[in-house]
Amino acid sequence: MNVDQRARAGLQFLGSLQVFSSTELQQQAEEDFAESDEAPGLTQEFQTDADRDAWLERLAQAREVVERSPAFRFNRLYQRYVAEENWVRAITGVERRREMFAKVAPTPPPKGDPRLHLNPDLEMPEYYQGVEWHLQPGGLDGYDLSAAMAFSGFIPYVFARGGFAAVAVGDNLLQQRRDVIQQFRSDSLKRIYDPGCGGSGTLGLCRERFPEAELIGGDLSAQVLINGLKFSDKTGIPVELWQEDARHTAQADGSVDGVISYALHHELPPEVSFDVLKEMFRILEPGGEMVISDPPPFRAVGPFQAVMLDWETENRSEPYFTEAGIFNLAQAMSEIGFVDVEEYPLQETCYPWVTRGRKP
Amino acid sequence: MTEDSTKSSETSQHAQRPDKPYLSTPELDALALSQTELLSELWILRDRVTVLEHLLTEAGVLKPDAVDNFELPTDLAERLDRERDQLVARIVGAGHRKKLDLDTLKEQP
Numbered sequence: 001m002n003v004d005q006r007a008r009a010g011l012q013f014l015g016s017l018q019v020f021s022s023t024e025l026q027q028q029a030e031e032d033f034a035e036s037d038e039a040p041g042l043t044q045e046f047q048t049d050a051d052r053d054a055w056l057e058r059l060a061q062a063r064e065v066v067e068r069s070p071a072f073r074f075n076r077l078y079q080r081y082v083a084e085e086n087w088v089r090a091i092t093g094v095e096r097r098r099e100m101f102a103k104v105a106p107t108p109p110p111k112g113d114p115r116l117h118l119n120p121d122l123e124m125p126e127y128y129q130g131v132e133w134h135l136q137p138g139g140l141d142g143y144d145l146s147a148a149m150a151f152s153g154f155i156p157y158v159f160a161r162g163g164f165a166a167v168a169v170g171d172n173l174l175q176q177r178r179d180v181i182q183q184f185r186s187d188s189l190k191r192i193y194d195p196g197c198g199g200s201g202t203l204g205l206c207r208e209r210f211p212e213a214e215l216i217g218g219d220l221s222a223q224v225l226i227n228g229l230k231f232s233d234k235t236g237i238p239v240e241l242w243q244e245d246a247r248h249t250a251q252a253d254g255s256v257d258g259v260i261s262y263a264l265h266h267e268l269p270p271e272v273s274f275d276v277l278k279e280m281f282r283i284l285e286p287g288g289e290m291v292i293s294d295p296p297p298f299r300a301v302g303p304f305q306a307v308m309l310d311w312e313t314e315n316r317s318e319p320y321f322t323e324a325g326i327f328n329l330a331q332a333m334s335e336i337g338f339v340d341v342e343e344y345p346l347q348e349t350c351y352p353w354v355t356r357g358r359k360p
Numbered sequence: 361m362t363e364d365s366t367k368s369s370e371t372s373q374h375a376q377r378p379d380k381p382y383l384s385t386p387e388l389d390a391l392a393l394s395q396t397e398l399l400s401e402l403w404i405l406r407d408r409v410t411v412l413e414h415l416l417t418e419a420g421v422l423k424p425d426a427v428d429n430f431e432l433p434t435d436l437a438e439r440l441d442r443e444r445d446q447l448v449a450r451i452v453g454a455g456h457r458k459k460l461d462l463d464t465l466k467e468q469p
Contacts, residue, residue: 005404005408006404006408008407009403009408013399013404017396073382073383074382074383074392076382077382077389077392077393080377081396085400132375135375314378317375
């Protein structure tokens with residue numbers, strides 16, 4: 001089911017603009033930075049970890065230098081433009097064909113369906129309330145045709161081309177998820193939980209490597225879970241989805257042997273991130289594994305890339321991106337009791353950045 | 361959208377643009393964004409014309425290159441001249457307009 005020509009071409013234009021911005025302009029901006037007097041000192045400084053205040057100071061210094069580049073300023077203007085227009089083009093395109101898309105829009109299953117546990121009484125955490133993630137008008141639960149908006153709208157025409165946040169132009173988003181799932185050490189997981197499962201896409205891919213595993217997902221958003229169940233129906237991959245706070249899940253102690261967390265932790269304040277790790281430790285059985293994929297921490301990248309990642313916080317409605325870049329997930333996992341903790345990138349661009357550990 | 365699932369959007373607020381301009385001034389940002397929006401509209405139109413030509417060719421209505429080789433008849437050439445002149449005067453002249461009165465407006469297409 002497609003959007004009309006106007007929406008398609010408009011979205012494709014955004015994809016092209018994003019590619020241009022993230023290749024030619026970004027490369028020019030990076031060269032401008034490299035030629036600055038401050039670049040060698042800043043690059044050296046970024047190679048060691050530091051406390052939060054020191055990171056904020058370093059980022060401010062690097063930003064001041066990076067922003068001198070006209071190419072960088074235009075690059076950021078276009079990034080913001082595309083980030084906003086994604087929604088404008090996709091939503092107006094879906095609205096022009098509302099009747100058609102509404103007929104196939106995911107709807108909640110009858111109450112009591114064991115595959116979806118919606119919780120109308122769930123109190124949304126303070127850090128989550130009122131946030132229009134990624135500039136999405138109305139937030140994750142604000143638009144009833146969000147599945148069409150995403151899958152017939154910006155995903156195929158804009159996101160699939162890459163060139164935003166930590167995702168490089170030409171990155172294969174689907175393959176990246178598969179590569180992350182390959183980071184489980186075990187080849188025979190039986191019960192996998194995803195604490196921020198969204199539309200259950202990552203869980204669906206887990207099925208490829210672990211065909212026998214039970215797949216369970218949690219998320220705060222009812223709408224994305226409803227979309228996730230529809231995805232499950234469409235693909236024939238059974239899932240069990242819970243509307244819940246990942247710090248307090250419905251899963252019993254030691255009831256799963258794998259936890260996959262994909263692009264969740266940068267959406268959490270550090271203290272929440274820590275509590276989610278603790279909760280995952282609780283629900284994992286001894287020997288169970290957790291694999292996390294998120295954008296890289298600042299200590300893993302140079303000053304130019306760090307400035308671009310930090311930019312997301314103020315400009316793409318990613319309120320915790322900077323704090324997540326400072327937070328040390330690997331260290332937190334070790335403090336909680338995970339063992340064999342490792343962190344490493346899967347690509348030269350440092351994304352996806354994987355952190356993994358095992359419950360002893 | 362069910363009543364239950366709207367719970368989290370009740371307190372939703374619009375994501376504001378940062379106060380600091382991306383280029384050197386807010387006015388320059390506005391001009392650059394406006395120009396980008398025009399480029400977007402231009403592309404949508406070009407895409408549409410290309411699709412139309414393709415469909416018409418497939419249907420046997422147009423021969424390949426028919427549009428490129430088309431020789432304008434006088435009446436259509438005059439119409440395009442007129443409309444192009446008006447477009448240029450409106451767009452290029454927008455910043456140079458000295459008066460805004462009823463008589464001037466009545467003369468506009």
